[in-house]
Amino acid sequence: MCDPPEVPTQTERREQTIARLLDATIASLDEAGYAGTSTAAVCARAGVSQGALFRHFPSRRAVLAAAAAEVARRQGEAFTRRVRGPVTSQAELRSVLAELVTLGASPENRTWHELMLAARTDDALRAELQPATEAYHRVLMSGAAALYAGFDLDPVRLRALLRVVISVVDGLAIAIPLTHTAEDVAAAVDQLAALMWPVLQE
Structure with missing residues (x-):
């Protein structure tokens, strides 16, 4: 005799609905951009009503902020999993830089770009995104x-170096589908590594 299927609890149903809404928001931001990611579009992708969305999130900005937090979580996990340190050559x-470029070109990071660009001219959105930005x-x-543990870098210099790397990685990620071939990206990564290596050894 077969056991009856387990019925999800209210908490599980809530978590499943939120997960679908966040997945739908991330996919919409990647494919349709910020302007095309309305609550109606998100609900259509997630297969839930707008009433259900607003039971979990008070506003469109709140959904976007939650999606940003989820992107930060996913990218953090991917970074930890794929980028190992310390660097010794x-x-x-x-x-490592090549892996970062791959992560930078991911759908999650494209979502991040959409939100950061939108937040540039939207003070309320920028405030909503602040916790996710700080966590990321x-x-x-x-x-x-961890990557540069073998080098004598003070925190200020480490932050500056990280900002340089992120700027290059994000720039490549934006340019890859538009103007850059795989050979262009490989050459840029080679050049960045060649420029960074003597700086790390100073």
Whole structure:
């Protein structure tokens, strides 16, 4: 005799609905951009009503902020899983930078770009995104500290170096689908590694 299927609890149903809404928001931001990510579009992708969305999130900005927090969590996990340290050679540095470019070109990071660009001219959205932005930065700083543990870098210099790397990675991520070939990206990664390696040894 077969056991009856387990019925999800109210908490489980709530978590499942929120997960669908966040997945739908991230996918919409990646495919349709910030302007195209309305609550109606998110609900259509998630297969839930707008009433259900607003039971969990008080506003569109709140949904976007929750999606940003989820992106930060996913990217942090991916960074920890794929980027290992400490770096001990220029070849290892080049490999790490290549992994960062791959992460930078991911759908999650494209979502992050959409939200950061929108927040530039939207003070309320920027405030909503602040906790996720700070969490993401902490993850990246922790990862960078592990990568460069073999070098005598003070925290100020480490932050500056991380900002340079992120700027290059984000720039490549934006340019890859538009103007950059795989060869262009590989050459840029080679050049960045060659420029960074003597700086790390100073």
